[in-house]
Structure formats: structure tokens, C-alpha cells
Amino acid sequence: MTTHCNAHPSTMLNRLIALLLPLCLALAAHAAEVVTPDSIVSFTVPDEFTTFSSDEIKQKWPTSASPPSFAVGNPKRSTSIAYDLKANPLRAENLDQALKAFEAVFSRIVPGIVWKRREMVELAGRKWVMMELTSNAIDSDIYNIMLITSFRGRMLTLNFNSTKRDFEQMEPALRRSVASLKVNDG
Secondary structure (H helix, E strand, O other), rough: OOOOOOOHHHHHHHHHHHHHHHHHHHOOOEHHHHHOOOOOOOEEEEEEEEEOOOOHHHOOOOOOOOOOEEEEOOOOOEEEEEEEEEEEOOHHHHHHHHHHHHHHHHHHHHOEEEEEEEEEEEEEEEEEEEEEEEOOOOOOOOOOEEEEEEEEEEEEEEEEEEEEEEHHHHHHHHHHHHHHHHEEOO
16 A cells, blocks of 8 residues: 655645654753752753852853852853852942943953843842843853842842853753742842
8 A cells, every 4th residue: 555645845844843843842941940059049050051160160260359159051161150149239229330330340341342231120020230241251252141139238140151152052041041040038
């Protein structure tokens, strides 16, 4: 018995897409929740992300006077999410001024900075400074999504970054991480 498929190729393609799309979406959404060691912040990350060791943090941020206290990243470490609760005082009512100050300082000191976005946003029920920018690093160009807010009168920072080379592939996962952000005020 011979069977002939008379369906138009574009119809067959549409059926194949309809069958595979739910599987692709389920795989793309596969993520793990990460909670910072101080239990202040949680967010989702792709399953392949792992926690940086203290040596890896020192290696990735060698010139920083105040490196992040916690970071996770992909196996190549070309994409990472860094967190810190700084000692710097920052009150919620001063976030607008903080945005202007960061913008002025970064524009002067960050090599090759190209601003993509710099504004106040609402995430996880609180006001945040959000800055997106690309910059030149020693070994590759970087895309950063930086979030800053006030937590108990101190500066809470998150930096979602990736090499520009990897950013297009990692952007959806990083944006899902930003959207999943929770702050434990308890």
C-alpha cells in the first residue's frame, strides 16, 4: 500500500512547527531558582549556571575594590549574574539622583561605553535603577544589564552580563532572570 502526501509543503511545515513549538518552549524555560547566601534575593537562572567560587570571583573582577559577594554563570563564564549588598548608603528616595550620578560617572570612566537604556523601573514591587550598556573589556566587549535599588538603607546591586558575542543567545535567559527577581524584605 502506497501512501501519498498531498499536503502543501508549507502546511506540513506549519504542522511540524505546531508539534515542536511546545517542546522547544518547555526546554527554553527550564531554569533553576538561585537564592543569594544572605537570602535577600532570588531569581531563576538556566540549569547549566553554577555558582562562582571565591577564586573565580577574584579572577573575573580582579581590579574591583568591591567585587560582588555572589555570582553565578554559564560553564564558559562568558555570561554571569553578580549580586552584592554594598556598604554604601542608598535611600529609596535617592534612586533618581543615583541614576544621574551613575550615568555621569560611567560615561567618563567605562571604556567604549554605549548606552542602550538608563531609567527607573519597577521590579519585584520596588523601584530600581536600570542601566543597559555595552563596553570594552580587556579580552572582549561586554553587554551589561545593571540593576540597583535600596535595601534597608544600603545599595543592592545585580549585574547581568555577557560577552557581546554570546549576548544574543543568552539574552532571553537573562531577561527571564531579571523578570523572576524577588527581594526578601522579611
